[in-house]
Amino acid sequence: MHSLALSALALGLFLLYLQRDKFVISIRLKWVLLALVVLLIGIHMYISNKGTDLIRQFEGFRAHAYQDAVGVWTIGYGHTKGVTPNMVISSAEGEQMLKDELQEYENYVNELVTVPLHQHQFDALVSWTYNLGPSNLKSSTMLRVLNEGKYDEVPAQMLRWNKAGGRELEGLTRRRQAEADMFAGL
Numbered sequence: 059m060h061s062l063a064l065s066a067l068a069l070g071l072f073l074l075y076l077q078r079d080k081f082v083i084s085i086r087l088k089w090v091l092l093a094l095v096v097l098l099i100g101i102h103m104y105i106s107n108k109g110t111d112l113i114r115q116f117e118g119f120r121a122h123a124y125q126d127a128v129g130v131w132t133i134g135y136g137h138t139k140g141v142t143p144n145m146v147i148s149s150a151e152g153e154q155m156l157k158d159e160l161q162e163y164e165n166y167v168n169e170l171v172t173v174p175l176h177q178h179q180f181d182a183l184v185s186w187t188y189n190l191g192p193s194n195l196k197s198s199t200m201l202r203v204l205n206e207g208k209y210d211e212v213p214a215q216m217l218r219w220n221k222a223g224g225r226e227l228e229g230l231t232r233r234r235q236a237e238a239d240m241f242a243g244l
Contacts (some may be wrong), residue, residue, distance in 0.1 A: 102168050105160055109181025112240060113160075113188055116233045119152050127222040136188065160184065166192040172205045179209070182216070182241035189233065190219055213238035 117136035123145040126132045131141040134152030137159060147155070167183045170192075175183070183204075187195045195201055200215035216238045220230040 103164065103175065103177070103180045105164055105184045106177055106181055108178075109184055109240070110156070110160065112181065112185050112236060113156070116185075116189070116229070116236070119149060121149070121152070122146050127227060159188070163188045163192070166195060170196055170201060173207055173209075176243070178243050179212075179241050182237045185240070186216055186219070186234075186237050189230075194219070213242050216241060 114135055117134075119135055120133060123131050123133045123141050123143055126138075130138050131143065131145075132138050133141045133145055133147055133155075135156040137152070137155045139159075163184050166187050167180060171183065183195075186200075198215070198219075200212055200218075203211045203215055217231075217234045220226055220234045222230060
């Protein structure tokens with residue numbers, strides 16, 4: 059269970075305990091605490107199967123370590139941490155790496171985005187961040203525009219990130235278009 063859900067559960071149990079002992083708590087405070095619980099539970103989003111499938115589609119699974127377009131050692135579904143030449147993994151290990159890393163990338167999006175998102179928008183942002191990294195998300199005009207509430211401008215900002223090593227790559231152009239379309243709900 060996620061830590062925010064645990065916090066909400068603990069707060070709820072504490073409120074029940076207070077009521078059980080006839081401890082008087084004002085109606086206003088109860089509503090404030092309830093709103094806080096709802097806010098805490100609603101903040102953290104998780105990537106959907108559709109979002110994960112988009113990442114799988116564009117990353118593809120590779121059991122043997124390889125160097126990507128800019129020379130970074132990569133394996134599985136775009137996994138780069140701790141990859142060494144001649145490394146080999148099973149498809150089950152690749153799935154586990156993806157699952158573990160997606161939690162990390164969900165957290166980046168959850169922490170940096172300050173406006174409400176629909177599931178398809180969140181999925182597109184996690185895919186984008188998984189491919190480009192949290193530093194690029196944090197410094198991007200895309201994030202600034204999004205956090206200003208200019209949702210309609212986000213797809214165009216996503217499309218700008220189609221280069222690796224200074225050159226435009228067809229695969230990145232296709233991926234950015236798919237992410238932009240997903241963000242727009244197309």
